[in-house]
Amino acid sequence: MKTASTCLVVHDADMLQVEEKDELYRMLELEAKGHDAAVLKSYEWFVTTAAREFDIKIGKCWALRKPVFNRMTLLKSVHIYKKHRVQYEIRTHYRFMQFHQLTGSTADTFLEYVQRNLPEGIGLKVTRVLARSLPSHLVPPS
Amino acid sequence: ILYENILSSCFSEYAVAWWLYCWQASFRIANGGRCLHTSACCHKVQAGRYRPSPRGDRPLTYEMANPPHYIASRKSWNSWNTTSLEGGLRPADTAIEDIFIRRFMTGTWHSLFVSEVIIKRQHNIIRIAGIVRQAVSARKMYFLIGYCEELLSYWLQCPVKLELQSVAEKEDVVF
Numbered sequence A: 001m002k003t004a005s006t007c008l009v010v011h012d013a014d015m016l017q018v019e020e021k022d023e024l025y026r027m028l029e030l031e032a033k034g035h036d037a038a039v040l041k042s043y044e045w046f047v048t049t050a051a052r053e054f055d056i057k058i059g060k061c062w063a064l065r066k067p068v069f070n071r072m073t074l075l076k077s078v079h080i081y082k083k084h085r086v087q088y089e090i091r092t093h094y095r096f097m098q099f100h101q102l103t104g105s106t107a108d109t110f111l112e113y114v115q116r117n118l119p120e121g122i123g124l125k126v127t128r129v130l131a132r133s134l135p136s137h138l139v140p141p142s
Numbered sequence B: 001i002l003y004e005n006i007l008s009s010c011f012s013e014y015a016v017a018w019w020l021y022c023w024q025a026s027f028r029i030a031n032g033g034r035c036l037h038t039s040a041c042c043h044k045v046q047a048g049r050y051r052p053s054p055r056g057d058r059p060l061t062y063e064m065a066n067p068p069h070y071i072a073s074r075k076s077w078n079s080w081n082t083t084s085l086e087g088g089l090r091p092a093d094t095a096i097e098d099i100f101i102r103r104f105m106t107g108t109w110h111s112l113f114v115s116e117v118i119i120k121r122q123h124n125i126i127r128i129a130g131i132v133r134q135a136v137s138a139r140k141m142y143f144l145i146g147y148c149e150e151l152l153s154y155w156l157q158c159p160v161k162l163e164l165q166s167v168a169e170k171e172d173v174v175f
Helices: A013-017 A037-053 A104-116 B003-010 B013-030 B091-108 B138-156
Strands: A024-034 A057-063 A068-075 A085-103 A122-131 B118-122 B125-133 B160-167
Touching: A024 A037, A024 A104, A037 A057, A037 A085, A037 A104, A037 A122, A085 A104, A104 A122, B091 B118, B091 B125, B091 B138, B125 B138, B138 B160
Parallel strands: B125 B160
Antiparallel strands: A024 A085, A024 A122, A057 A085, A068 A085, B118 B125
16 A cells, blocks of 8 residues: 655755846747738737837748649539539638847747737747857867 | 430430420419520539529528628638648548537527627637527526537537627628
8 A cells, every 4th residue: 555655845045046047039930821811911910019019129021922722623513524623722821920139038928928819710830049159168269 | 404315315406496495485484484494514503602582682691692702802711720721730620520519509599590600719719609689588598608618618628618799680680
């Protein structure tokens, strides 16, 4: 029979003095895709307004000129009639937004706000570019 | 449509044409100007279209009045999700869930829905919207809203929220 044992976790006093350094992001890219271009445009306005409130440097914001088409040519009838077809297409519109020079905490807060208010039918992909200092074993040539 | 093939095997072309003309004329007299269109298979598109009534007084909502080729310009979709985007996940499961939700809603709110059931998916939440007519008291509506939300969230294993709007009569929704 097992008996429950409680273990005490003692935090070392030294651990509390170590500051957790915030990560720095050189660039943050948001890629939004959806079926409706108008919804994407309004979402871009929302995101850039929020970035301005956070004092984030807004980089290039652009959209593809045409959507990506997925076309299907299918038979119109259930049985025979090969000459009569019907065509369907699914359009995916894209919108890209770039933000530069963010701290980790700013980026986390901003992204959480933006993702919570993501409209239905819009997919978001976030790409972060970290800025790290060179490792100590790599020394530049003298 | 097939009568041509059957008759042409027995009679000459002219006899067939004359027979068809007489047959159609009989319909024209009987049905007040309407006749059958007999020709080779036309396969006209009939999906999502309502035939205009003779006096033009058929009550149609905005959604019913616009045929499906207006979908991205005058109409928008009934279910909003990311399944059919490039790289979208679980399209089939979502479609079946949508069918189930629509049948459940139209069945629970029996002949009360005046518009289509609109389903929006955001993260984990499913939001169901629509226009309902005020044929039952508000108390019963609140009960039905709670009942639908509870049962659907148990069935679909995610939070479900109902955002319904009500309208006094069905005529208020006619376009």
